Amino acid sequence: MNSTVDSNNLREEVRAWLTQNVPQDWRQAMTGTDQDAFVKAQRDWFNKLVAAGYATPHWPEGWPGGGRSLADQKIIYEETARADAPRLILFFVALYHSACTLMEWGTQEQKEKYLPGILKGEIWCQGFSEPNAGSDLASVKTRAELKGDRYVINGQKTWSTMAQYADKCLLLTRTGKSEPPQGGLTYLLLDMKAKGVSVRPISQITGDDEFAEIFFDDVEVLVEDRVGKDGEGWAVAQSTLSSERGLTLVELTQRMRYSLAKVAEVMRERGRASDPAIRKELGALIAKVNASCALADQYLLKRISGTEAAGDASIVKLNYARTLREFTKLGMSISGLQGQYFEDFTRGGSQETGNWTVDFMNSYNWSIAGGSDEIQRNIIAERMLLMPREPKNWQLS
Amino acid sequence: MSASNTYQRSDAESQLIELRDSARQVLSGLGLAVNEEKVWPIVTDLGWLLVGVPETLGGLEQGVTGSCAFHAELGRSLAAAPYAAATIAIDAICHSTLANQQSLIERFATGEIVTASLAESAVAIASNKVTGTMTAVPSADKASHVLVCVENSELVALLSLNQPGVEITARQTWDTTRRLFDVRFADVALDETLTLASGADAKTLSSRISTLRDFALAADAVGGAEALLEMTVEYLKTRKQFGRPLALFQALKHRCADLKMLISSAEALLNDSLSRVGNQLDGAQAVAMGKAAKYLACSVYARVAEESLQLHGGIGMTSEYPCHLYLKRALLNEHLGSGNYELDIADHFLS
Ligand SMILES: Cc1cc2nc3c(=O)[nH]c(=O)nc-3n(C[C@H](O)[C@H](O)[C@H](O)COP(=O)(O)OP(=O)(O)OC[C@H]3O[C@@H](n4cnc5c(N)ncnc54)[C@H](O)[C@@H]3O)c2cc1C
Numbered sequence: 001m002n003s004t005v006d007s008n009n010l011r012e013e014v015r016a017w018l019t020q021n022v023p024q025d026w027r028q029a030m031t032g033t034d035q036d037a038f039v040k041a042q043r044d045w046f047n048k049l050v051a052a053g054y055a056t057p058h059w060p061e062g063w064p065g066g067g068r069s070l071a072d073q074k075i076i077y078e079e080t081a082r083a084d085a086p087r088l089i090l091f092f093v094a095l096y097h098s099a100c101t102l103m104e105w106g107t108q109e110q111k112e113k114y115l116p117g118i119l120k121g122e123i124w125c126q127g128f129s130e131p132n133a134g135s136d137l138a139s140v141k142t143r144a145e146l147k148g149d150r151y152v153i154n155g156q157k158t159w160s161t162m163a164q165y166a167d168k169c170l171l172l173t174r175t176g177k178s179e180p181p182q183g184g185l186t187y188l189l190l191d192m193k194a195k196g197v198s199v200r201p202i203s204q205i206t207g208d209d210e211f212a213e214i215f216f217d218d219v220e221v222l223v224e225d226r227v228g229k230d231g232e233g234w235a236v237a238q239s240t241l242s243s244e245r246g247l248t249l250v251e252l253t254q255r256m257r258y259s260l261a262k263v264a265e266v267m268r269e270r271g272r273a274s275d276p277a278i279r280k281e282l283g284a285l286i287a288k289v290n291a292s293c294a295l296a297d298q299y300l301l302k303r304i305s306g307t308e309a310a311g312d313a314s315i316v317k318l319n320y321a322r323t324l325r326e327f328t329k330l331g332m333s334i335s336g337l338q339g340q341y342f343e344d345f346t347r348g349g350s351q352e353t354g355n356w357t358v359d360f361m362n363s364y365n366w367s368i369a370g371g372s373d374e375i376q377r378n379i380i381a382e383r384m385l386l387m388p389r390e391p392k393n394w395q396l397s
Numbered sequence: 398m399s400a401s402n403t404y405q406r407s408d409a410e411s412q413l414i415e416l417r418d419s420a421r422q423v424l425s426g427l428g429l430a431v432n433e434e435k436v437w438p439i440v441t442d443l444g445w446l447l448v449g450v451p452e453t454l455g456g457l458e459q460g461v462t463g464s465c466a467f468h469a470e471l472g473r474s475l476a477a478a479p480y481a482a483a484t485i486a487i488d489a490i491c492h493s494t495l496a497n498q499q500s501l502i503e504r505f506a507t508g509e510i511v512t513a514s515l516a517e518s519a520v521a522i523a524s525n526k527v528t529g530t531m532t533a534v535p536s537a538d539k540a541s542h543v544l545v546c547v548e549n550s551e552l553v554a555l556l557s558l559n560q561p562g563v564e565i566t567a568r569q570t571w572d573t574t575r576r577l578f579d580v581r582f583a584d585v586a587l588d589e590t591l592t593l594a595s596g597a598d599a600k601t602l603s604s605r606i607s608t609l610r611d612f613a614l615a616a617d618a619v620g621g622a623e624a625l626l627e628m629t630v631e632y633l634k635t636r637k638q639f640g641r642p643l644a645l646f647q648a649l650k651h652r653c654a655d656l657k658m659l660i661s662s663a664e665a666l667l668n669d670s671l672s673r674v675g676n677q678l679d680g681a682q683a684v685a686m687g688k689a690a691k692y693l694a695c696s697v698y699a700r701v702a703e704e705s706l707q708l709h710g711g712i713g714m715t716s717e718y719p720c721h722l723y724l725k726r727a728l729l730n731e732h733l734g735s736g737n738y739e740l741d742i743a744d745h746f747l748s
Contacts, residue, residue: 273747279747286746294665295666297665
């Protein structure tokens, strides 16, 4: 009873704050700008959220904004989605991947060294994938050699989101030879300004440089900046990857639900509002979007109650990626030829900017990054349905 | 990451889980697609028709969520009981202003069958006489009464099926796990003592009835799809070709994983909608939720059934093997209910 009253209060409080503080014209301001203006706007929004305590509700008690129950965190995310506030894309890795990894694995010294910086707006990137280590992350080759009190790093990372703006990097390296290959990995915290680090932005299909390659040429990282033990990198990386699941998907599915109005909008704009074929597709989509919301909600509830089972997270992610694809594709198809003309798009609006072709292209983020759809299917089949794993050894015949 | 998270199951939730588990045990003891003669006495003896009935009327007060758990269990086992129709009619009695509610519920929960249409009806009333046709009425040959919603919702009533002017025609469906009938009325007199609602109340009750039916069909579909996928995965694990279990082939694993994801989403939508509507089943919002849950669950069930048949290969095409039973029930489910689901959902959203 009391907790219901409290959460109603929180909901109202957050809603009121958002009404006051979401920059009213952020969508216009972020449309057709360059990436630097986007970075500045993200910083401003980040600072506001941190000051209000809404950027870090998932941090533990004792940290600014932290110590909130999952139920309260959910309220904050739902309200953020409802208010159509910008997403903190630039700070996502810092707030989730880095913070959660440090909370779980970091030493007290590491927490004190790095977490305050995150609150001050340091940007982090994730340096896991390599040209030859994508889905098969365990085959990472970037070498870290232990020399006295430091590691010396050589190699290359790729697809690292926003690495060109990053101050710090979560780096997965190889320190040893072992079978299975997971055993030889070590997890380091890297200063992106360190000598020997160079970054080359990669142009994405939208024309933006959202991710980048990172090259390491004898880069030094102190042993004190290693997370977990030497050879424990795989386990640490797993918690990094699972850190944002649940809440993020609650927020994203809610955003998708609120954005169904944009489908209605484009139907009107294109004179298709009473086209029964389109209405029928919309009806089916509404059911699916609501199901995605329900699935994310229930996943969060499982986490709260400690009843999460192997594969649950994969179901939610695979489902979201599929529904998002259908959602953006319907908008794009209603847009017709008009949608194929280039039009400036909005940055920071997740996958529902209303520029349907861009949204459609960006929907591939969710089916490729963070474990592709195919990898999620493997997990569901093997860990939930308990179907046998692929045989290890193969030969071309 | 936060420590302050606790979650406690309520007594009602625990009770429902127990009820559901025992239902599953009983039904799996009976085997797949058990016929009506066998399963109906069990349904009534074990009080399953009272699950959703309020305590004040002698029920278990588990609401729509409760009866849906049973629809899902019966769907799993492909049982041929007119359970959905009977629970819908009993629920309508519970939500009427009839004086003899209690005694009617007792009669219908203990063996005497009351039924209802699982699809569209076209029934009109003129000077207290009912004329028209109801389709997809389960077990009408054995039922004593049928729930009738009169066109434009002027009236909701029970009609005795054993009276002049009532014509009952068996409609053989491909789905052999259901026995459906057309019921034709030609100037059948209304029994005032069995009128459940009229005027505005009838509109409200009618909308409750169709929402309840949508949820029942959705639950049947979720239960059936789940059981069928389990069966299919089991089959792929045991059947060997090319010197290995078929379940090792990724092309097949991925299809099963997709089906699992789809079933989970339909189930999540159903459960979420049920918890949102609570007991408020009339009104545009609830109607739209029922429609979305029914649409998604039944289309997912059909997809699972189509894929499962393919994944079984030749044996899936034999009448001995139950693949086809699920497929036929799934195909029928898609066409039960009323209206054009996707369009209705969109209309509600756009209005
Ligand atoms: C927008 C975006 C942002 C990203 N941001 C980051 C980041 O910040 N940091 C970072 O480290 N990485 C990042 N990544 C990289 C991402 O994690 C990888 O792209 C992903 O793991 C897939 O690896 P890959 O690109 O090498 O594809 P591959 O692994 O080469 O896969 C190619 C295709 O084969 C399929 N496939 C692979 N293995 C299997 C299998 N076992 N069974 C069936 N199919 C299989 C895949 O699903 C895919 O369809 C990002 C990627 C994208 C698209």
